[in-house]
Amino acid sequence: MLALKSSIISGIMGETSSFIQIKGVRDGLLITLGGAPWPDLASAFVKNVDERSSFFNGARVALDVGTNELRVAELSSLRDQLSERGLSLWAVLSESPVTETTAQNLGLATRLSKPRRADYREPSEELPEDAAKWVKGPLRSGGRVLFEGNVVVMGDVNPGSEIVAGGSVIVWGRLRGVVHAGAHGDEQAFVCALELAPTQLRIAGEIAVSPKKQGKLRPEVASLKDGRLVAEPWQEVTGR
Amino acid sequence: MVAKVVTIVSGKGGVGKTTTAANIAVALASRGLKVTCVDGDIGLRNLDVVLGLENRIVYDLVDVTEGRCRLRQAMIRDKRLPELYLIPAAQTRDKTAVSPSDMVRLCDELRQEVDWIIIDSPAGIERGFKNAIAAADRVLVMTNPEVSAVRDADRVIGLLDAEEKGPAALIINRLDPAMVKRGDMLSVADVIDLLAIELIGIIPEDENVIVATNKGQPLALDGKSKAGLAFQNIARRLMGEQVPFMDLDSQNLFQRLLGRK
Numbered sequence: 001m002l003a004l005k006s007s008i009i010s011g012i013m014g015e016t017s018s019f020i021q022i023k024g025v026r027d028g029l030l031i032t033l034g035g036a037p038w039p040d041l042a043s044a045f046v047k048n049v050d051e052r053s054s055f056f057n058g059a060r061v062a063l064d065v066g067t068n069e070l071r072v073a074e075l076s077s078l079r080d081q082l083s084e085r086g087l088s089l090w091a092v093l094s095e096s097p098v099t100e101t102t103a104q105n106l107g108l109a110t111r112l113s114k115p116r117r118a119d120y121r122e123p124s125e126e127l128p129e130d131a132a133k134w135v136k137g138p139l140r141s142g143g144r145v146l147f148e149g150n151v152v153v154m155g156d157v158n159p160g161s162e163i164v165a166g167g168s169v170i171v172w173g174r175l176r177g178v179v180h181a182g183a184h185g186d187e188q189a190f191v192c193a194l195e196l197a198p199t200q201l202r203i204a205g206e207i208a209v210s211p212k213k214q215g216k217l218r219p220e221v222a223s224l225k226d227g228r229l230v231a232e233p234w235q236e237v238t239g240r
Numbered sequence: 241m242v243a244k245v246v247t248i249v250s251g252k253g254g255v256g257k258t259t260t261a262a263n264i265a266v267a268l269a270s271r272g273l274k275v276t277c278v279d280g281d282i283g284l285r286n287l288d289v290v291l292g293l294e295n296r297i298v299y300d301l302v303d304v305t306e307g308r309c310r311l312r313q314a315m316i317r318d319k320r321l322p323e324l325y326l327i328p329a330a331q332t333r334d335k336t337a338v339s340p341s342d343m344v345r346l347c348d349e350l351r352q353e354v355d356w357i358i359i360d361s362p363a364g365i366e367r368g369f370k371n372a373i374a375a376a377d378r379v380l381v382m383t384n385p386e387v388s389a390v391r392d393a394d395r396v397i398g399l400l401d402a403e404e405k406g407p408a409a410l411i412i413n414r415l416d417p418a419m420v421k422r423g424d425m426l427s428v429a430d431v432i433d434l435l436a437i438e439l440i441g442i443i444p445e446d447e448n449v450i451v452a453t454n455k456g457q458p459l460a461l462d463g464k465s466k467a468g469l470a471f472q473n474i475a476r477r478l479m480g481e482q483v484p485f486m487d488l489d490s491q492n493l494f495q496r497l498l499g500r501k
Contacts, residue, residue, distance in 0.1 A: 138436055140398030141391050158394050158434060 020045055027112060028060030028090070038068050042078050049085050062091035062112060070099045076106055129167075137173055139163070148184075159199055165189070178202075187224045196220035196231055203229055241274065243351040246358050246478065247376035248411075249400075251392030253363030255384045256413040259453055260443070260471065261360035262290040263460040267475030269324035270460065273355040276315060276325040278346075280372035281362040282337055285329035292456020293318065293326050302330035305342040311349055320461065325354070335367040340374035347375035356478075365399055373400065378478070379408040380440060385415050385426040394435055409440035411474065416445040417488040441474035443467050444488050 020041075021032040033041045049056045061082065070092075079089045091109035094100050100110045133147040137155015143162075145151055150167035161177035163169055168189045169181045175193035180202040182189030187204045195217040197210050203222065208229040219234035248261045261277060269275040279287035282302065288294045299314040304327070311327075318324035327346075330337060343359075350357055361372030373379055379400055383393035393410070400406045412431055419425035432439055446467035452459045459468035460475070466486065473483045 140401075141395040143398055156434075156436070160391050160395060 020048055025062070025112060028062060029056075030062045030064060030093075030112065032064040032066070033068075034066045038065075038070065038074060041065075041068070042074070042081075046078070046081050046085075049082070049087065053085065057086045059087050061087050061089050062093065062109075063089065064093040065096075065099060067095050068099060069096045070094070070102050072102050072105060075099075075102050075108075079106065079108075132167075133165075137171075139177065141177075143177075157193075157198075168192075182224075187227075190221055190223040192219065192221040192234065194219050196222060201229065201231075241352060241355055243276075243347075243354045243357045244377050244478075245347050245351070245375050246356065246378045246380060247280075247361055247372050248359070248380045248382060249361045249369060249372065249396055249408075250363065250382040250389070251365060251396040252383075252389045255382050255389050256443070256449075257363075257382050258286045258290050258360050259449060259458075260380075260382060260411060260413065260474075261358050262287060262458045263468070263471035264475050264478070265324060265356070265358045266291075266321065266458040267460040267463075267472045268356050268358075268478070269318070269321040270463075271475065271479070272323065273479075274323040274325075274353070275356045275358060276327060276350055276354045278327045278350075278357060278359045279329035280343075280359050280368060282329045282368065283331065283334045284362065285331050287360050288316075288326060288328045289456060290453050291318065291326055291458065293328070294456070297328045300328045300330040301346075302333050302337045304346060305338050311346070335362065335371065338371050340370050343371045343374040365396060369396075369399075370403075373403060373405050376405055379405050380411055380474075381408045381435075381437070382411045382413055383431065383435075384413055385420070385428070385431055387426070390426065390431055390434060397435060397437060407437060409438045410435060411441040411443065412439070413443045414445045415442055415488065421489075439485075440477050441470060442485055442488065443470040444486075 019035050023030045033045060075092065082089050089108065091112060092099065092103035093110065093112065094103070103110050131149035133145065133149065133151050135145055135151060135153040137153050137157065139145065139153055139157045139161045141158055141160025145163045148166040151163055151165040151169045153171045153173065156173040157163065157171050157175045157177045159176045163177065164180045164183045166184050167181065167186065169179050169191045171193035173193065174195040175198050177198060178200045179191055179198050181191045182204040185204050189203055191201060191203065197217060201208050201210065201222055203224050206224060206229045220231045221234055221237050222229060222231040248257045250257050265275045265277045277287055277291070278301065279285050288297060293316050296316050299309040301314065303309045304311050304314045314327050315325040316328065347357055359372050359376065362368035381393050381396055383389045397408055400408050412428055415428065416425055420427045428442060444466045446465055448459055448465040449467050459465050460471040463469055463472045470486060473486070476483045
């Protein structure tokens with residue numbers, strides 16, 4: 001099935017004009033069912049499986065049922081029919097909240113793959129290396145800045161806010177929210193602030209929380225050194 | 241008359257919005273101004289209780305917006321202060337019974353009749369909050385000197401900016417100077433440092449508030465207690481007066497005689 005990656009086999013199923021689209025994805029097969037009432041779709045799909053049992057045998061299957069509203073009885077019956085034929089149904093994708101709930105009740109996934117965080121997605125477009133987003137502060141609780149390049153905040157970043165940047169983050173103010181620099185894995189990314197006291201700091205895949213600091217804080221820079229997150233006073237960095 | 245609409249919000253519940261709304265309204269009305277309070281907390285109304293007008297409700301806010309009565313009929317007149325009115329919330333409905341544009345229409349009609357409209361908003365940042373701020377000319381954000389309340393106030397200030405209802409002014413409620421002194425409570429400076437908006441009132445922790453709330457006799461009616469005075473001061477600042485903030489650290493005579501810190 002791995003060899004099937006992103007190949008598409010689709011067939012128009014007789015009079016019902018339903019369609020079954022089969023696509024190889026990372027986690028197995030993604031099968032899209034649509035264009036007909038559910039009982040017809042389900043039986044057409046099972047028939048299809050019977051006809052090509054050697055192809056389907058042992059497959060991990062995710063179903064995309066579109067807007068069909070499925071109850072537990074319908075979905076579990078299909079799951080059982082599939083498992084009798086050696087297919088394991090592991091996920092159901094749907095635009096209907098009813099179906100999603102049903103799938104969850106049956107212990108099925110409702111998303112294809114679960115990246116640890118959506119922030120790890122690939123940059124949507126190529127940005128010039130020095131592209132930066134300018135944010136006028138304060139960034140308040142609930143505020144969220146997502147940018148593929150660098151982020152510059154003029155003002156405080158309050159607790160409860162979040163900055164996710166593909167590049168580095170510079171805060172001209174107090175940084176107390178959650179910040180993630182190098183969200184796509186750039187280990188050269190850094191975070192600096194006049195007062196570096198984030199709720200949580202991430203650079204690439206490393207996570208750290210601020211130690212409890214007392215007294216007046218000095219400007220600091222956080223970066224990855226030998227795979228560890230370190231924060232240094234700005235004066236020491238520039239003094240080198 | 242063209243009234244100013246003031247809405248009191250907080251995000252977090254239980255910080256004292258309703259008590260403050262009632263007391264600011266009372267303080268303004270006791271200065272001879274014509275004031276209407278509007279309870280925006282549909283389904284969980286309280287303002288009528290705090291004002292002691294609970295037993296006189298016939299029509300409510302939803303009756304007005306749905307056309308079952310005229311605006312005048314829903315305005316309950318306070319017997320202590322002839323220029324103070326309340327439009328109560330409906331108790332048997334929910335926030336979706338009223339829309340932001342309903343609130344704008346209602347306030348536009350009210351504006352011609354009174355000097356001040358004080359709207360008490362529900363906790364949260366959903367429909368009820370949006371209804372309450374829809375018509376506001378001025379928004380007062382309430383918080384207590386504790387981290388969770390300040391966090392929610394910060395969120396609300398951000399939302400107000402996004403709705404172009406800013407700049408909001410801040411009221412810090414239930415400040416305990418002794419606790420601040422011991423370092424066990426956020427100070428006024430700590431709160432302002434984070435929220436970075438104009439301060440319009442500091443209300444000290446005061447047992448009398450609870451007594452007054454239970455009796456339906458807002459403290460600002462007499463203004464002898466510290467909290468009552470703080471509410472009076474907020475009203476005066478709303479009217480544009482420059483009123484210095486109370487010295488909350490001053491000890492009373494008894495404490496001084498005992499030589500306590």
